[in-house]
Amino acid sequence: MTKRMRFAVGVAVAAALLLTGVPAVFAHHSFAAEFDASKPFKLTGLVTKVEWQNPHTYFYIDVTDTATGKVTNWAMEMGSPNGLMRQGWTRNTLKIGDIVAVEGSVARTGQPLGNARTVTLTSTGQRLFAASSQAP
Amino acid sequence: MRVYLRSVLAALAVMLCVSPLAIRGQQPASTPPEPTPRLADGTPNLGRVPGEKGVWNVPYIQNMADRASGRGAGPAGRGGGGGNEGGRGGSRSEPHIPFQPWAAAVYDYNSVNNSKYDPEGYCLPPGGPRMMATPYPMEIVQLPEQKRILMIFEGATHIWREIYMDARAHPQGDALNPTYLGHSVGRWDGDTLVVDVVGFNEGTWIDYYGHPHTDQLHVVERISRPDKRTLRYEATIDDPGAYTRPWTVSWTVPWTPTGELTEYICQENNRYLWNLTDDHGQPIFGPQR
Numbered sequence: 001m002t003k004r005m006r007f008a009v010g011v012a013v014a015a016a017l018l019l020t021g022v023p024a025v026f027a028h029h030s031f032a033a034e035f036d037a038s039k040p041f042k043l044t045g046l047v048t049k050v051e052w053q054n055p056h057t058y059f060y061i062d063v064t065d066t067a068t069g070k071v072t073n074w075a076m077e078m079g080s081p082n083g084l085m086r087q088g089w090t091r092n093t094l095k096i097g098d099i100v101a102v103e104g105s106v107a108r109t110g111q112p113l114g115n116a117r118t119v120t121l122t123s124t125g126q127r128l129f130a131a132s133s134q135a136p
Numbered sequence: 137m138r139v140y141l142r143s144v145l146a147a148l149a150v151m152l153c154v155s156p157l158a159i160r161g162q163q164p165a166s167t168p169p170e171p172t173p174r175l176a177d178g179t180p181n182l183g184r185v186p187g188e189k190g191v192w193n194v195p196y197i198q199n200m201a202d203r204a205s206g207r208g209a210g211p212a213g214r215g216g217g218g219g220n221e222g223g224r225g226g227s228r229s230e231p232h233i234p235f236q237p238w239a240a241a242v243y244d245y246n247s248v249n250n251s252k253y254d255p256e257g258y259c260l261p262p263g264g265p266r267m268m269a270t271p272y273p274m275e276i277v278q279l280p281e282q283k284r285i286l287m288i289f290e291g292a293t294h295i296w297r298e299i300y301m302d303a304r305a306h307p308q309g310d311a312l313n314p315t316y317l318g319h320s321v322g323r324w325d326g327d328t329l330v331v332d333v334v335g336f337n338e339g340t341w342i343d344y345y346g347h348p349h350t351d352q353l354h355v356v357e358r359i360s361r362p363d364k365r366t367l368r369y370e371a372t373i374d375d376p377g378a379y380t381r382p383w384t385v386s387w388t389v390p391w392t393p394t395g396e397l398t399e400y401i402c403q404e405n406n407r408y409l410w411n412l413t414d415d416h417g418q419p420i421f422g423p424q425r
Binding site for chain 1: 249250256406
């Protein structure tokens with residue numbers, strides 16, 4: 001995606017966020033007890049499963065280690081379906097087989113589990129905020 | 137990041153030209169706030185105007201100590217502010233909160249473990265002022281002919297509370313059954329709804345940061361709508377079981393004119409519980425490791 005396209009998408013997302021006027025943060029459990037904000041990640045992978053459920057939507061991606069070829073299935077936590085819908089998501093925004101780039105924070109336990117802050121759909125370049133429970 | 141910041145600025149610029157009133161809470165200085173809507177008898181209407189949508193956009197207040205009177209003009213203590221990234225200072229950073237020693241110790245424990253055992257993380261409801269600090273939309277429905285007011289909360293656990301407006305007294309003795317939300321009796325003091333709440337169980341925390349309370353908790357809330365888009369909320373927390381004197385918190389809740397409530401059933405797929413471990417690293421609900 002070109003810088004100009006990224007800029008256009010960013011304007012659209014920012015305008016949508018400002019217009020909806022709902023909090024970008026939806027709380028459920030303690031973010032800090034489960035995730036380490038000092039350990040951000042950016043991972044790209046293939047969507048294998050989506051759980052569009054409360055209190056948190058989860059999706060799962062297969063991430064391939066480019067050095068070893070090893071595939072790890074990561075669980076990614078987002079906000080609740082209602083929080084995500086207020087930010088422009090639907091239950092069909094993410095589909096099995098989509099390739100996505102995810103930015104967020106990793107679990108303290110060391111499991112392949114992350115709290116997603118943004119999700120970028122590689123096919124369209126659309127970047128979505130994940131209604132993370134992390135404070136802004 | 138620079139691209140994102142420029143995007144936000146550009147979006148703001150576009151919106152300022154196209155729709156100045158669309159920006160939440162940022163009305164131009166020349167436009168006076170819309171007046172408080174009122175019912176036919178002149179009572180303030182704390183809910184929707186017929187024919188319009190709208191919800192109260194409850195803020196996320198993690199630490200009530202940051203909203204307590206007596207905090208002083210300085211920056212928030214390490215016990216509060218600063219989001220949920222750690223660096224919490226516990227009771228020592230909150231000299232304006234009148235902790236009893238055991239309450240300070242419990243609060244310090246919750247600070248050290250980052251509120252890991254927060255009941256809301258278990259999908260249990262908030263009680264008391266925390267209902268107005270858990271960031272999901274909320275509606276107030278007044279039923280004056282039935283002498284009661286309902287508050288409907290989308291979030292936490294999709295709960296409602298009922299405020300009796302028929303001048304009844306609280307049940308006494310064992311007739312008062314301890315509950316998560318307590319027993320609420322309301323009256324109008326001018327344009328302010330005053331709600332007296334007792335009968336709380338001990339299953340909730342005062343806030344996300346983990347200020348504790350006992351079943352002696354007595355909350356007095358003062359709720360008003362100074363203009364159409366603003367709800368003012370104040371609560372006095374009086375718990376002689378946990379604090380040496382009452383303390384008062386307050387904040388405002390903005391109105392989202394286009395908002396509506398949606399469903400939120402927290403218990404559906406609460407994976408946080410599956411991963412929750414105790415202080416010895418053992419799962420609390422899942423199989424032993």
